[in-house]
Amino acid sequence: MDKRLSSLIEAVADIQDGATVMIGGFGGSGAPIELIHALIDRFIETGSPKGLTVINNNAGNGHVGIAAMIEQGMVKKMICSFPRSADPTVFTQAYLAGEIELELVPQGTLAERIRAGGAGIPAFFTPTSVGTELAEGKPVQQFEGRDYVMERWLKADHALIKAELGDALGNLTYRMAARNFSPLMASAAARTVVQVSHAVEPGAIDPEHIVTPGIFVDAIIEVANPAQEEELNRAGAHHP
Amino acid sequence: MDKRLSSLIEAVADIQDGATVMIGGFGGSGAPIELIHALIDRFIETGSPKGLTVINNNAGNGHVGIAAMIEQGMVKKMICSFPRSADPTVFTQAYLAGEIELELVPQGTLAERIRAGGAGIPAFFTPTSVGTELAEGKPVQQFEGRDYVMERWLKADHALIKAELGDALGNLTYRMAARNFSPLMASAAARTVVQVSHAVEPGAIDPEHIVTPGIFVDAIIEVANPAQEEELNRAGAHHP
Amino acid sequence: MTEKLSNAQIAWRAAQDIADGAYVNLGIGFPEMVARFQPPGREAIFHTENGVLGFGGAPEPGEEDWDLINAGKKAITLKPGTAFFHHADSFAMVRGGHLDVAILGAYEVAETGDLANWSTGPKGVPAVGGAMDLVHGAKRVAVITDHVTKKGQPKLVERCSLPLTGVGCVTRVYSSLAVIDIEGGRFVLREKLPAITMENLQNLTGAKLHVTAPVEDLICPEL
């Protein structure tokens, strides 16, 4: 078994119109820029995929990555906790113009819903958002005298994530705070594609240090020296 | 802040009669033998702690560790998934004599209940045990046409676990399959005490390789060259 | 009693259906034997509940490291690509549908797909381990078993009489006499030993065997 792909084009070829796509990253740390841009390039060339639901903590920054997807009109809906960021004009404009839907989820609930999706837990109870407008319409139940909101799992058709080391079996490590949602998303998507900064042979990662075991990964593509979203934005980059 | 203790006696001094104690390990791998034996020694000397509820995957093997606790009469109740093991005569005899209670929990549900206890999730739904006698009396709810059982979190007053490296801040690594329930238990107990095979300075463990961050750990005690339960049992060891 | 497959042959037959690169959990005891019979050119990746993925076979006697064991508490070995993780992640793999196949033993399997394999009733010490989790989540749950009990009673039945492990979870049974799929609440016979007649096989089975396509010969090597 070898999960290594040979091109970014191949890596994003399976994503269909209307798909739900989890994209790793928190702000610029962990954003799989090259995978996203390959997907945008495909859209520009073929008109597909469009009508996507994208799950990420944020809603893009500047004019690269998720913001560039929104700018191209590929995204029907964002599921995220914090669509306001340093330079979020793309999402803000689309949202205020009614061109994009937003499902706002508290950050810890977003993480737990994704983990639940990967772990086969269809619903769980959390104290987060009890008594607030984000709990409206959700079942509330009391345990030991305290109210909790029932939240549902989140799954996706695809996950696009960025990792540091990846072996042919799909075992992954991450780089510092670029880990964030990616291990959860890898487990919660029907198909998980990973851009790794260094593709290595099985056995090259100490079994104690593997963060995402390969069972959660379907394909890896090596992208050496990947772009960092924050640095792109500080340089005023646009894609395309 | 320095979470290092200087003696095993100190490490187990806080455990009171009637406490609920999570004990790491799966079979012999990860069993914190020296902590358990220090607790037994305290009981033999002082008559306390007794009436304990112990949470572990198994119910002890041979005449050391948890089996020796049961043999001493310290344990009122076991919460576990697999009390039948290679040499489980101590638990079996106590159970068939009606001297110890048993709450039998499917292994994955046991793990998830402990994780939920540590993560502030009072209840969750799982497909495991639906339609079986282990689901009797538990709420069942349908999601997307499939039945799920609601399970509650598990918490403890104390966790006693074994780790490989531990720094003064309580950051931990484990050794191979000795990891098992220990990271979960560390998060789910009001007080977590860890025997580490090597106590190291903060910074000695690569931040990427830490499995249990120190926030889940209250105290560590170095036990160099710890006993391995399986090896003790193969040698026919008894404690005391 | 008729000629039947040995346990090794049943395990061999089950192993033939495991694809290259499949993620597989083998129940403790007899099912562990399936790992010995991976067809040449195919490599399954084995998962064990206690937090190891992609491990190797048993070490040489005397070479055991008892911190490196499987769910049956037997010593295993590392291979390139082995990964360690904690129990909650391990059962996320199980419950979350990430395993391709789980192969389990059985006391009884019903034509409904119900499985009983954890308790022989109220006597003794009950122990469930990971069985109730494994029957959910794996994309395919198969059973390997003698076709009848030691007393000659059918293990494939209309309804289980023993406490259930899971409801409607088993999709294929590899028995000592036949390979049987469970589809739409029915046993569908796929393969049988050439030496056994349909009538004899039906007599040893506690529920009706359906035939929806030509029944193949179940032929295993001597092992």
Add this chain to the structure above:
Amino acid sequence: MTEKLSNAQIAWRAAQDIADGAYVNLGIGFPEMVARFQPPGREAIFHTENGVLGFGGAPEPGEEDWDLINAGKKAITLKPGTAFFHHADSFAMVRGGHLDVAILGAYEVAETGDLANWSTGPKGVPAVGGAMDLVHGAKRVAVITDHVTKKGQPKLVERCSLPLTGVGCVTRVYSSLAVIDIEGGRFVLREKLPAITMENLQNLTGAKLHVTAPVEDLICPEL
């Protein structure tokens, strides 16, 4: 308007109540300033939602590594003992009650302990981040805030008018004029600037200030 504490002084005062070895989450923006004022001999361990525990302060300009950031997307640094983990583990720390203190900003705080700090109403793009999680789980949830809005309206009120972040969650408010505990659905005044009279302070507060013990002088260094 009367003399008041600067933001740095409010942050300094909040920092005085953080014990050595405490696990602390500082909300993004103004609360991050609290980290600068750890009293000598005490070291708090800071948690950030995006999966870092025990990190150090900001790097020198030009030395940033943008894979090492806090929840406010500001660059941070490693210290001996820093740990990385994923988002689910990060919020297990929050929701599971493992933090000793969370210090957050506020639009409004009610005498009931209700907090509004995430939305100023239906206009614009809503964004909640980790605020709704942080108000649950930390053993102590404190607010640092100007005592009144830019327009001079009270931020400490009987009932919040803005969308809530959490119900009954705040236990202490460090304002630009006073330190106030929330106990039994009441504001209990603990400390106030010596220069402000009780009457003036009450006039700037949207709910009754209770006094249950001698009110201390709130004295901060020039910063």
